[in-house]
Amino acid sequence: MADESTPKNAKPGHDPAKRANAPRALGVALGRLTRPVFKQRGVALAEIISRWAEIAGPLLHAETQPEKLIYASGAGHAATLEIMVSPAFALELQHLAPLIVEKINGYFGYRAVEKLRLRQMPVSRPAGGSESPAAPRRPARPLSGDEQARLAALLEGVEDKALRQALEKLGRSLFGASR
Structure with a gap:
């Protein structure tokens, strides 16, 4: 007598969980989707982009966005990191550049970035992305x-x-x- 839980047309040794269109964890698909972009931009840049909020902190994350690493010939590992920065924050970032380079290199444990190149333009984050947390709102006072x-x-x-x-x-x- 056949087991009632298996369909009549099931093939012996067939596992429905191993089907081609079975749901998979997002992490598995994410690596496959981002690999071409990260290959084009480089592994170090991929790490900088994905960990920018940790490396830079919430204020810099809100006002900046890393764009690309530019390697000079013969420079070894050290590169120039091009960063998009909101125009209102550009001067402040220019003064903070040595500290940011130090933080990035400290994160990697080697001299990954030598200097920053700033591109002034509005920084926009995709909706639902890894946004920086919004500034806490002050509650309105009760009305008289x-x-x-x-x-x-x-x-x-x-x-x-x-x-x-x-x-x-x-x-x-x-x-x-x-x-």
């Missing part, structure tokens, strides 16, 4: 009785419930933020 009455008077003519709630929320944040 006069402010609540003023807000209620401003919203008096609004009949749409959803619009009224949105405007009330906006009003509370504006009144709560003002001093």
Whole structure:
């Protein structure tokens, strides 16, 4: 008598978990997907890009993004790291460059980067990516009785419930933020 848990058309020795389109862990697929990019940019750059938040810290991670390593002929391991930096932060980064190079080389344990080249442009991170944590928001202060009455008077003519709630929320944040 055949086992009822196996399908009638199952082949002997066939394991459905080993099928070609079976789900796999993201880490397995990620390496295969990123390998061409990392091959093109280099292993050291791949490590710098993937660990930039750890190496640089949250402030630099928010304002900068490593782009490429440029190796000069005969320079050995040492390279120039090209970094995208937001224009407002470029001067600060220029002054911090020796410390950043030291942090990168300390991370690797050898002289991987000799100097930085800065490219000023807005730094944008993909949505859902490894973003730097947003700055904590300061909670709005509670409204005084006069402010609540003023807000209620401003919203008096609004009949749409959803619009009224949105405007009330906006009003509370504006009144709560003002001093």
